[in-house]
Amino acid sequence: MEIRPNGDQKGRFYEAIKQKFNKCLCPNMDCEKPAIRAHSVQKATALSFIEEAQHVYGLKMTLKGAEPICEFEKIGRNNASTFTGFCSQHDTELFRPIDTKPLNLKDEEQLFLIAYRSVTRELHAVFEGAAKLQHVHETNVKMGLVKADAPSISAFAPVQALHKAWLTWRYRSDHYDKNLLKGRFKEIAHSIFTISGRLPVVASSSFFPTVENPRDNKKPRIALNMIPVSANETAFIFSYPKAQSADARKFMAPVMLKNGEDRLLALSTFALDTIENFFLRPSHVDSWSAEKRASIQKAYFSTVKDGAFLAPKPEYMLF
Numbered sequence: 557m558e559i560r561p562n563g564d565q566k567g568r569f570y571e572a573i574k575q576k577f578n579k580c581l582c583p584n585m586d587c588e589k590p591a592i593r594a595h596s597v598q599k600a601t602a603l604s605f606i607e608e609a610q611h612v613y614g615l616k617m618t619l620k621g622a623e624p625i626c627e628f629e630k631i632g633r634n635n636a637s638t639f640t641g642f643c644s645q646h647d648t649e650l651f652r653p654i655d656t657k658p659l660n661l662k663d664e665e666q667l668f669l670i671a672y673r674s675v676t677r678e679l680h681a682v683f684e685g686a687a688k689l690q691h692v693h694e695t696n697v698k699m700g701l702v703k704a705d706a707p708s709i710s711a712f713a714p715v716q717a718l719h720k721a722w723l724t725w726r727y728r729s730d731h732y733d734k735n736l737l738k739g740r741f742k743e744i745a746h747s748i749f750t751i752s753g754r755l756p757v758v759a760s761s762s763f764f765p766t767v768e769n770p771r772d773n774k775k776p777r778i779a780l781n782m783i784p785v786s787a788n789e790t791a792f793i794f795s796y797p798k799a800q801s802a803d804a805r806k807f808m809a810p811v812m813l814k815n816g817e818d819r820l821l822a823l824s825t826f827a828l829d830t831i832e833n834f835f836l837r838p839s840h841v842d843s844w845s846a847e848k849r850a851s852i853q854k855a856y857f858s859t860v861k862d863g864a865f866l867a868p869k870p871e872y873m874l875f
């Protein structure tokens with residue numbers, strides 16, 4: 557494996573990874589202030605349209621005995637979708653256009669920032685994952701389970717995770733940070749649709765690659781936001797660099813080329829296959845049969861564990 561960052565990016569990257577993962581991940585990565593808990597899904601609007609008694613459902617990996625499994629879990633709305641990715645000042649300043657104005661699906665700046673928050677949430681997740689694996693390795697060394705300088709899975713895992721963090725950050729830097737700092741919001745393109753006339757049941761902010769374990773910046777990574785915008789409407793926004801539109805659209809075609817219920821089923825399967833950070837209305841999940849619930853939990857677990865490609869099944873319908 558080769559990590560060859562260039563110039564001062566390298567310095568900042570290594571400076572960043574030394575920090576605990578409440579580091580502010582602002583566009584320049586040069587902020588010293590601690591990050592605060594902030595919402596990846598807009599708290600004032602999106603979650604309020606699906607929460608019940610201040611709770612939503614999320615899918616969570618947990619251990620049943622020694623077996624890892626995946627289960628729906630009730631989460632307080634104030635803990636749902638939060639991550640420590642920005643200090644208070646950067647969180648306020650960067651996202652003012654989306655946090656203080658109503659969502660306008662024609663506003664290029666708002667759409668850019670919605671995607672930027674998803675990208676940074678994922679960046680935070682991979683950094684934190686690497687930090688955790690590093691901690692595991694250091695503990696193994698301290699306990700004498702592995703040697704510090706000998707090859708082992710324990711030593712390799714954090715290096716591999718750091719490489720993933722580096723690639724994710726470089727993607728944000730090349731496609732988002734540079735454009736954000738210059739106000740070139742149109743460099744990020746969007747495929748958008750809304751569903752109206754039914755109660756919102758899902759909210760999500762996520763960012764994922766379109767190939768398994770990307771090694772470079774050439775293949776698009778896509779941000780997907782599912783944002784309940786009123787008591788009977790949800791907006792779905794796929795965001796990707798304009799320069800990579802052709803590949804991105806090909807990847808989203810199974811969803812975008814369908815209509816009505818078929819599109820919602822395709823989107824449900826797509827979501828279970830590719831994203832982690834999504835939340836559901838509690839009474840909606842409670843209305844499902846035990847079989848449907850089990851089938852969704854199993855499908856989600858298989859994609860986390862094996863990166864499986866799911867074929868659409870009626871029971872995967874999330875809407």
Ligand SMILES: [Zn+2]
Nearest residue numbers: 580587643646
């Ligand atoms: Zn900051």
